[in-house]
Structures are given as C-alpha cells and as structure tokens.
Amino acid sequence: MNEKRKGLSAQNPKKILLQLSNTLQGSSSSSASSSILYRTDSFSFLQMRRSSDRYSYKPTLQWNPQVEDYFIKAYGADHFSRISQSLTRPSCYSCIRVNTLKSTSDGIIEKLTAILQGKTVKSGSDCTSVGESDATAEVGPSKKLGNFQEEPSLDSVSDPNGTLPMGLLRDEDALNEKSQSASISKCQLPGLDHVLFVKGSGPHTIEYGDVPNQPLKEVIVSRKCAEAVLRGAQVFVPGVLACSSHVEKGDTVAVSVAVEKPSSDGGWNFGFTRGTVLQGLETDPQFLERNGVYIGQGNAMMSRAGIFRASHGIAIEMTNRVFNLPSFHDVLEGEIFLQNLPSIITAHVLDPQQGERILDMCAAPGGKTTAIAILMRDKGEVVAVDRSHNKVMDIQKLAAEMGLNCITAYRLDALKAVARVNGSADPVIPTRDEDSLVVNVNDSGQLGFPVEVCDEKANKNVYLSKADIRKSMRRMRNGPGRNQSMGGRVENSKGFSHDSFDRVLLDAPCSALGLRPRLFSGEETLDSLRNHGKYQKRMFDQAVQLVRPGGFIVYSTCTINPGENEALVRYALDTYKFLSLAPQHPRVGGPGLVGHCELFDGKYVEEWLRHGEEELVQRKNPDFLHNSLSRFCRKT
Ligand SMILES: C[S@@+](CC[C@H](N)C(=O)[O-])C[C@H]1O[C@@H](n2cnc3c(N)ncnc32)[C@H](O)[C@@H]1O
Numbered sequence: 001m002n003e004k005r006k007g008l009s010a011q012n013p014k015k016i017l018l019q020l021s022n023t024l025q026g027s028s029s030s031s032a033s034s035s036i037l038y039r040t041d042s043f044s045f046l047q048m049r050r051s052s053d054r055y056s057y058k059p060t061l062q063w064n065p066q067v068e069d070y071f072i073k074a075y076g077a078d079h080f081s082r083i084s085q086s087l088t089r090p091s092c093y094s095c096i097r098v099n100t101l102k103s104t105s106d107g108i109i110e111k112l113t114a115i116l117q118g119k120t121v122k123s124g125s126d127c128t129s130v131g132e133s134d135a136t137a138e139v140g141p142s143k144k145l146g147n148f149q150e151e152p153s154l155d156s157v158s159d160p161n162g163t164l165p166m167g168l169l170r171d172e173d174a175l176n177e178k179s180q181s182a183s184i185s186k187c188q189l190p191g192l193d194h195v196l197f198v199k200g201s202g203p204h205t206i207e208y209g210d211v212p213n214q215p216l217k218e219v220i221v222s223r224k225c226a227e228a229v230l231r232g233a234q235v236f237v238p239g240v241l242a243c244s245s246h247v248e249k250g251d252t253v254a255v256s257v258a259v260e261k262p263s264s265d266g267g268w269n270f271g272f273t274r275g276t277v278l279q280g281l282e283t284d285p286q287f288l289e290r291n292g293v294y295i296g297q298g299n300a301m302m303s304r305a306g307i308f309r310a311s312h313g314i315a316i317e318m319t320n321r322v323f324n325l326p327s328f329h330d331v332l333e334g335e336i337f338l339q340n341l342p343s344i345i346t347a348h349v350l351d352p353q354q355g356e357r358i359l360d361m362c363a364a365p366g367g368k369t370t371a372i373a374i375l376m377r378d379k380g381e382v383v384a385v386d387r388s389h390n391k392v393m394d395i396q397k398l399a400a401e402m403g404l405n406c407i408t409a410y411r412l413d414a415l416k417a418v419a420r421v422n423g424s425a426d427p428v429i430p431t432r433d434e435d436s437l438v439v440n441v442n443d444s445g446q447l448g449f450p451v452e453v454c455d456e457k458a459n460k461n462v463y464l465s466k467a468d469i470r471k472s473m474r475r476m477r478n479g480p481g482r483n484q485s486m487g488g489r490v491e492n493s494k495g496f497s498h499d500s501f502d503r504v505l506l507d508a509p510c511s512a513l514g515l516r517p518r519l520f521s522g523e524e525t526l527d528s529l530r531n532h533g534k535y536q537k538r539m540f541d542q543a544v545q546l547v548r549p550g551g552f553i554v555y556s557t558c559t560i561n562p563g564e565n566e567a568l569v570r571y572a573l574d575t576y577k578f579l580s581l582a583p584q585h586p587r588v589g590g591p592g593l594v595g596h597c598e599l600f601d602g603k604y605v606e607e608w609l610r611h612g613e614e615e616l617v618q619r620k621n622p623d624f625l626h627n628s629l630s631r632f633c634r635k636t
Helices: 002-007 042-048 065-075 077-087 105-116 171-176 223-230 304-309 341-350 367-375 389-401 466-478 526-546 566-575
Strands: 015-019 035-039 093-098 121-123 126-128 184-186 195-199 218-222 240-244 252-258 276-278 294-300 314-321 336-338 357-360 381-386 407-411 428-432 489-493 501-507 547-557 579-581 596-599 604-607 628-634
Touching (some): 065 077, 093 341, 105 195, 223 252, 223 314, 341 547, 341 628, 357 367, 367 389, 367 501, 381 389, 389 407, 501 526, 526 547, 526 566, 547 566, 566 604, 566 628
Parallel strands (some): 240 276, 381 407, 501 547
Antiparallel strands (some): 093 195, 218 240, 428 489
C-alpha cells in the first residue's frame, strides 16, 4: 500500500503503480494485494485502457496480508479466492420471511406480485405502492421497489458441491434463464415454505456513454454507501464524497466508489476532502483505484452545490444498476421481514418450543428474536437483550409491528448476563429514551442534555461536551438515523438466574467477514480477529451458565473467520465437558474446519474441530451460507 502511494506521488509522474484488478488479470486470484509497476505517459494511460475496463464492476477485495495468509491456510488459495470474489457481490435474490401469525405465503406472493406490477396493495391500515419514497436514513434503502426489472439474471450464488436444496437459486440456473422473467418462489426446504425468494439480476454491463477526451459527469461515493447501493439503496447525501463540476439537478451521472486507505494516524480514510471537484483527470481522487468499481448510473436529485449543502435526502436516484435487487424496505410492514436465509435457519436450528423460556443474548434489531417467537406461535417467553439502548427500542418496535407479545426486550451487557445476586428474579430498572432528550440549561447556565447513565444512578443528569451537544443537535435536526428510534422506554436488566432458560441463542457480534456485498476488508488484522474471538468466548461463558441442564445453546456468527467459529466450538467443548455438539436441522451449510493453525510466527496455535465434529456444525458453503452455526446440548 505504501509502495503504491509512493508510485502515485508527484515526484515521478510517469510511474504509475497500478493494482491489478480482475479486469487486467483475466481470472480472479486471491492476490488482492498483487501489484505491478507500469511505465507510461500519464495522460495517455486512460486512452490506452479500454473504457469498458474502467467503467465496469470487477472489484478485488483487499485484505490485510497476514489475514489473507491465514485464510488461505484455512481454506486453500482457490477456495479463499472464490470466497473473496463472491463477497464483492450482493446476493442474487431478496429473501423474505412471512409472519405466519398474520399472513400466508400465498397471500404475500399475491401482494408482492401486485406491488411489483405497480398496483397499490393494502397492508394492515396502510397502502403500499411502487415508488413510495422517504429518505430519512443516512445511507439506507429507499422504500421504492424500483430497479426490479425483468432482466436476464446472473446471480452470485454458486454451489460447487451441487448440494443446494430445491428452491434456492444456483449460478447455472440463473445463467441458463437468460430470458426468464421476475419470479417469487417459496423455499423448498422442509418446514421453510414461509420463506420467499424474489430474484434479482446482475452484474449488468452499463453503457455510461463515455466519449474520448470528454470527461463524464460523475460522483464518487463512500464504500459503505456503495455497499448499500449494491443492495438496492439510493445514494443519500452523506454518502457522496466528490462530484464533477457543473452537475445540475436532473443530470445523469456515473457512480463509482472510493475505498478507505491507511492514514498517517494509523486509521483509515479516503485520502481526500468531501466536496472535492472531479475533473475527469488522473489527478482526481483514487483515479486508478476506481477502475472497475463503477456501480451504476443515476439522476442527480440536486445540483452539485445542493448535494454538499444539504444534510440529508437522496442525492442520486439510481436508474441503471450493476445489480438489480428488489428493495422491499418498509413494504407490508409486520406481515413480512427481510432476512437472509442463514438467519432464518438459525432460529429453526434453535428449535424453540411453545411455552419455553428462550434467551436471545445479542438480539437487535430482532430479526432472529421475532423468527423464534413466531416459531413458538407467540406462546412462551422470548427474552431479547442487547447492550444498545436504541437497538433495544428497535426490537420493541419490530415485535409490536409483527404483533408479537411473548417478546420482552431489555438493555443488558451480555458479558454480565448472569445476575450477581443468588436467586435474583431478573430485576429491571426503567429508563428513559436518550433520543427524546430535551435541551435545558444547568445550574451553571451551560447548555446541556440530560442523559441516562443506565444504572442505579439513572435519572441523574450528566452534562455533555460541546461536541456531544452538536451531535445531538444534528441528530434532532436530521431526524433519527437508520439505527435510531424516536421516543419510548427501555428497561435495564441486571441479569438472569443460573439455569433459567430452556434455550439460549448467542448470535455474537463478530468481524462480519461473511457479510456481502463487501468492498473492503483491510481493517481487520490478526490481532483484531483474535480479540473478537476472546469477546465471544466471554459471552459464551455467560450463555453456558444460563441454560438449564438438558437445554440447548445455538452459537452463530456471520464471519468466515475460523477463530470466531471452529475455535469457539473447540473452546466450548474443551472447557465445558457437560456440553456436546447436537445435530442441526435444517442443514444447508458445509462442514466445519478440522485441525489447527499456527499464528503469530508459531507463538499461538488456534485449535479447530476434531474429526467427527465437522458434520455437527454448519458453516459457510463457499458462496452461499454466509454464517456459521453450532448447536450445543447441556447434558447435566
Ligand atoms: C450480529 S448482531 C445481532 C443480530 C440479531 N441477532 C438479529 O438477528 O437481528 C450483534 C448484536 O450484538 C450487540 N452486542 C454487542 N456487544 C454486546 C454486549 N456486550 N451485550 C449485548 N449485546 C451486544 C450489538 O449491539 C448487535 O446488535
């Protein structure tokens, strides 16, 4: 990376160090960091390249080199290369879980089909129609169902072992269905016919209309914004980093992505100031790095000046996307929930029974919590905890929306989930919502915001710094962000008694290296990955104490890192001899990794599964199941 920056420096403008993208390499390899030194007249470089190479979508995921080596040891070079490539693409379908307490799959298929055809549909008391749009989220999907076109589909799911169950889409299905129209289908796995798939399409080649020596009108968006756009979102104002001069409302612009680079303070930034004017020259930010990372075309909803003056709203409405994925955000609220299949399967693997008491230890936003409650037909008790106040409100909101009464949500640090006092009966302390803050003036005349300290000392006002005040003012002006709720009350829990749950789900916070689409992975180091693992083990220690003898714990992550998956299972089985791995249903993932890996020059050995254990877990099946699942039974 440093070498690369040196190569691009003004000291030797004729030398350009170009990271090879798949565009030039032809086929993919895992050499995300491979580079080559080109000597060329800088001005003519762009002319030498075919514009179709530049204005394409063929990104290469960057990894920290040690992390890349570790994953290559774990998966083998070819397999890891395929994983890495598949992570850069969104899923080829939207997956919808039907709330079977309110609707049927057939009823929802009918409604969604009507919505996709542009008809207005009754959803509870609301009407939903194509084209509704309300952009309050910073970078989030719009309610619009646009961009779903009847196009040939090239999906990103592959199944080299041919083990995908009927009803799941395969590469070859998609490739062969060149002219098939949009379809909604039920999942064919036994017991999962409440799961619907709506097919998307891509990657599409987009005609950007570039003409030699005439720079395109362009915007550069942040990596996170681009990942949201690939999932079907619009480009919102905060996501725009740079824009060509003279862009006016209504102009067609090409959208490309800037990816974080290492900064001098050891962190990551884009290396240029937001609001930079694009000239269409090599001096533009990340000019070469943006070869092959164009994500589509859209209409500017504001002028260039407007984009950088506004604090929120849609900046670019995407009209032509590399991937078309129907966005069902805020559609048929309460009746359906957009959730990936592995998450739905996690709830089934837990196998909750009516009347049981279940703990969801890291529950927000409540996707799996609500799936569990529905499997229990809303009979029993699902205790959902999360350490974030606003996220607990999201769980409450979702449960209410879905009409689920058996869910109780608390704010709690899962590392302290076991109550300290023997025999404590899950005491709770009500707190106020920190988002419904009121500006006041304290005794000394300072402007302040009363905030909850969320423990016994609650209700005492704490006065914030000016930066905090500005942040809160901004939040109040802009409305709630994607992860923020308005108003309401959240209860704190002091933890729960030993052996007090029939089943515990630990959907642990993790490195999320299985989530896609993903355009950058360089920030995780071997150290940071190991720290995730340590955190998860501490959480697991709590889960073990809370589940009753004969009960079950399901542990899941959304990362490909064996240190957070197989190594956790090894730790659990070696530490708690009264735990055993239990079979899982349904099973759509591949086996776990057996063996061990030496890290940090052999100073640390990470132990994975032993022979015989691999089939009792399910984990990422190259490009399909993006999380890992293990199910433990407490014997005594
Ligand atoms: C992977 S997400 C959970 C997703 C959720 N299970 C679902 O399906 O909707 C991990 C969650 O863990 C929460 N979390 C992280 N550390 C925590 C802690 N110490 N105690 C409780 N929750 C924590 C985060 O706030 C985040 O919401």
